[in-house]
Amino acid sequence: MSLLEQISSPAELKNIDTEKFSQLAQELRDFIISSVSSTGGHLAPSLGVIELTIALLYVYSPPEDKIIWDVGHQSYAYKILTGRREKFHTLRQLGGISGFNNRSESQYDAWGVGHASTSISAALGFAMNRDLAGQNHNVVAIIGDGALTGGLAFEGLNNAGASGTEMLVILNDNTMSISKNVGAVAKYLTDIVASPFYQKVKSEIWDITGKAGELGKYFRTIARKMEDSLKNLIVPGMLFEQFGFEYYGPIDGHDTGELIRVLREIKDIKKPKLLHIITKKGKGFQPAEKDATKFHGLGKFNISTGEVEKEAEKPTYTKIFGAAMVELGEKFKDLCTTTAAMEVGTGLCEFHKKFPERFFDVGIAENHAVVFSAALAAEGRRTVAAIYSTFMQRAYDAIIHDVALQKIPLVLAMDRAGIVGEDGPTHHGIFDISYLRAIPNIIIAAPSSGTQLRNLIFTALDDFSNTWAIRYPRSTIPDEDIEENFERIEIGSWEILKRGSGELLVLAVGSMVHPALEAAQNFSENSITVVDCRFVKPIDEEMLFELLKSHEKVITIEEGSLLGGFGEGVAAFAQEKNIFPKILKNIGIPDEFITFGKRDELLKMLSLDTDGIFKQLKSILQS
Ligand SMILES: Cc1ncc(C[n+]2csc(CCOP(=O)(O)OP(=O)(O)O)c2C)c(N)n1
Known part of the structure; x- marks a missing residue:
C-alpha cells in the first residue's frame, strides 16, 4: 500500500514517520501529474507547494486550525491529503471536485477562493473571531508573490500588522505570477533572497579597509554609514517588519524537515508572523519547471513530452484580439495596452514583444489597472485595458468613479465574458452586462464574430471619445474567414x-x-x-x-x-x-x-x- 493510500485526513498524515516524507512528496507529485494530465488544471502552482502542504498538515490541525490558501489553484496536494484523493480524478469536471478551495466541498477548506489576494484579510477575520471567542487555534494564510501584488493583500497586511493578533502569513515566493512577477515588491523579494551577496560584499569591504591603515579607518567609517542605510534596504523582511509582522526566512520551501522545524518554532508566538519560503514553480516535473507559464494552468497533456492536447482548428476570440491589437498598434502610434498579470491569457504577448514601451503589466491589480489606464487615455493616449470579465469586478468603482463619470475614452477589453468552463463560479464572466448597464456614459458591445470583434475594437479606438466595454467569450470564433480591413460600425446599431x-x-x-x-x-x-x-x-x-x-x-x-x-x-x-x-x-x-x-x-x-x-x-x- 502506498503512503498516499494510508492518508485520508491530517490525523493520518501525523502517523507517518517524518523520514518517509520525501517518499510521500514523490507519491503526491506522481499522482498529481498523472491525474492532471487527463483532467487539465493548475499543475505548476500545485507542484511547487507539496513539501509545504505536508509540513502544514504535520504541524497544524485543520479544520480547528484555519488554513487559508490564496487563489486556491495550488491546493491540489492539500485536497488529496484532506480526504479528496479518491475524487481527485473528477477535478474541475461537471459534478466533481472544484479546482479551487470551496467551503461547501470540505470542512478543511476554511475559505472559498479563485480570485487572488484575499487570504490575509480572511485570515485576520478568523483570527479576530478566535480572539473574541476566547479560543486558541492557529490561523495560517498562504499567499504567492504574485497574489501579493494585489492591493487587497496590502490592506490585509496593514490591518493585521496593527492588530497584533496571532496569525501566520506564509509567502510562497517562486518569482512567478502566471508570467514573471512584476513590480517593486517582486524586486524587493529578489533582493532579500540575494542578500547573501550583500553579506559577502560587506565582509570583503571590511577585509580590504582593515588592511589599509589610517586611510582604511576613514573608509571603514564611510562603509559603516553605507551599511546602515543599506541594511534598511536589504535586511530581510524589513518591509514586513514595518507592517507589524515578525519576519522569518527566507527558507527553502522544498525542505520538509526545515519547514517543520521553523513552523513548530514560530507556532506559539502570539503575534502576526510572516514566513518567507522560496519554491520552484512546477517542481519535480521537468516540462513545468522549464515553462512554468505554460504549465500554470492547462488542459490535458502528454506526460512524457509535456505536449498539450491539440487545440481547436479555429482561432479563439482571444487570438483575434491579440492579432488585432498588433495591427492597431501599427496604425495608432499612441496605442497602449494594459494587463493585470494576464499577458498570455488576454493574448497580448505579441503586442508586448512589438511595442514593449507601450505595454504595461501592472500585476494582479485590476482596480489600479483601470485608473492607471484611464489617466493614460485622459492625456490623449488611446488605451485598451484587457481584463477578464470576472476580474473586472475588482475594478467596478474605478469604472464608475474614474472612467465613466469623467467621460474618459478608455477601452475595456473584457475577455472570458460568459461561461468559462472548468474554473467555475469564481471565474464565469456572467455579471458584466448587469453591472455595466447601470453606469451612465458607457458603450457596451458584444461581438458575434471575430471580424466584428476587430471592427468594434477599431471603432472604439477610432472614435476615441467614449468609454467602451467590449465583451467576448472564451471560445473559438464562428467566422469562416476574417476580413482583413478594419471598418467602423455605427455606435448603437444592430x-x-x-x-x-x-x-x-x-x-x-x-x-x-x-x-x-x-x-x-x-x-x-x-x-x-x-x-x-x-x-x-x-x-x-x-x-x-x-x-x-x-x-x-x-x-x-x-x-x-x-x-x-x-x-x-x-x-x-x-x-x-x-x-x-x-x-x-x-x-x-x-x-x-x-x-x-x-x-x-x-x-x-x-x-x-x-x-x-x-x-x-x-x-x-x-x-
Ligand atoms: C483578481 C485576480 N486576478 C487574476 C487572477 C488570475 N491568476 C490566477 S493565479 C495568478 C498568479 C498567481 O501568482 P502567485 O500568487 O505567485 O501564485 P503561483 O501561481 O506562482 O503559485 C493569476 C494572475 C486571479 N485569480 N484573481
Whole structure:
C-alpha cells in the first residue's frame, strides 16, 4: 500500500514517520501529474507547494486550525491529503471536485477562493473571531508573490500588522505570477533572497579597509554609514517588519524537515508572523519547471513530452484580439495596452514583444489597472485595458468613479465574458452586462464574430471619445474567414440577419447570435426574425421600436445574468413605449451561481446551445 493510500485526513498524515516524507512528496507529485494530465488544471502552482502542504498538515490541525490558501489553484496536494484523493480524478469536471478551495466541498477548506489576494484579510477575520471567542487555534494564510501584488493583500497586511493578533502569513515566493512577477515588491523579494551577496560584499569591504591603515579607518567609517542605510534596504523582511509582522526566512520551501522545524518554532508566538519560503514553480516535473507559464494552468497533456492536447482548428476570440491589437498598434502610434498579470491569457504577448514601451503589466491589480489606464487615455493616449470579465469586478468603482463619470475614452477589453468552463463560479464572466448597464456614459458591445470583434475594437479606438466595454467569450470564433480591413460600425446599431414575417423576433447578443441563427434555420423560412444586437448599450432604439411593433412574440438571448441583463433592457424599453408583445421572454443565466465543467456542457445545461435554443424557440412558436 502506498503512503498516499494510508492518508485520508491530517490525523493520518501525523502517523507517518517524518523520514518517509520525501517518499510521500514523490507519491503526491506522481499522482498529481498523472491525474492532471487527463483532467487539465493548475499543475505548476500545485507542484511547487507539496513539501509545504505536508509540513502544514504535520504541524497544524485543520479544520480547528484555519488554513487559508490564496487563489486556491495550488491546493491540489492539500485536497488529496484532506480526504479528496479518491475524487481527485473528477477535478474541475461537471459534478466533481472544484479546482479551487470551496467551503461547501470540505470542512478543511476554511475559505472559498479563485480570485487572488484575499487570504490575509480572511485570515485576520478568523483570527479576530478566535480572539473574541476566547479560543486558541492557529490561523495560517498562504499567499504567492504574485497574489501579493494585489492591493487587497496590502490592506490585509496593514490591518493585521496593527492588530497584533496571532496569525501566520506564509509567502510562497517562486518569482512567478502566471508570467514573471512584476513590480517593486517582486524586486524587493529578489533582493532579500540575494542578500547573501550583500553579506559577502560587506565582509570583503571590511577585509580590504582593515588592511589599509589610517586611510582604511576613514573608509571603514564611510562603509559603516553605507551599511546602515543599506541594511534598511536589504535586511530581510524589513518591509514586513514595518507592517507589524515578525519576519522569518527566507527558507527553502522544498525542505520538509526545515519547514517543520521553523513552523513548530514560530507556532506559539502570539503575534502576526510572516514566513518567507522560496519554491520552484512546477517542481519535480521537468516540462513545468522549464515553462512554468505554460504549465500554470492547462488542459490535458502528454506526460512524457509535456505536449498539450491539440487545440481547436479555429482561432479563439482571444487570438483575434491579440492579432488585432498588433495591427492597431501599427496604425495608432499612441496605442497602449494594459494587463493585470494576464499577458498570455488576454493574448497580448505579441503586442508586448512589438511595442514593449507601450505595454504595461501592472500585476494582479485590476482596480489600479483601470485608473492607471484611464489617466493614460485622459492625456490623449488611446488605451485598451484587457481584463477578464470576472476580474473586472475588482475594478467596478474605478469604472464608475474614474472612467465613466469623467467621460474618459478608455477601452475595456473584457475577455472570458460568459461561461468559462472548468474554473467555475469564481471565474464565469456572467455579471458584466448587469453591472455595466447601470453606469451612465458607457458603450457596451458584444461581438458575434471575430471580424466584428476587430471592427468594434477599431471603432472604439477610432472614435476615441467614449468609454467602451467590449465583451467576448472564451471560445473559438464562428467566422469562416476574417476580413482583413478594419471598418467602423455605427455606435448603437444592430443588424437584422434574417427577416421573418412577424411571428417571432429573436434578439441575440454576442456569443448567442450564431447558435440562435442556427436554431432559427430549422424553422420554416418566414417564421423567425433574427437580430444581431451587437450593442447592449446604447440599444438600436429605432430598429427595436419597429421590430417590437411588427412582431407578435419576442425572445432575447444572452450569455449573461438575466437580472439586470440585456433582456431586461429590452423589456423596459417595450414597457416605456407601451408596446406589449404577446410573449416577451428573456433567456440567459438564471439567478444562481453556475458550477464548473466544460463550457459546452454548461451551455447545454443552461439551454444556451443551439439545441436548447431550438427547443425554446419551438415552444414559444407553439404557445
Ligand atoms: C483578481 C485576480 N486576478 C487574476 C487572477 C488570475 N491568476 C490566477 S493565479 C495568478 C498568479 C498567481 O501568482 P502567485 O500568487 O505567485 O501564485 P503561483 O501561481 O506562482 O503559485 C493569476 C494572475 C486571479 N485569480 N484573481
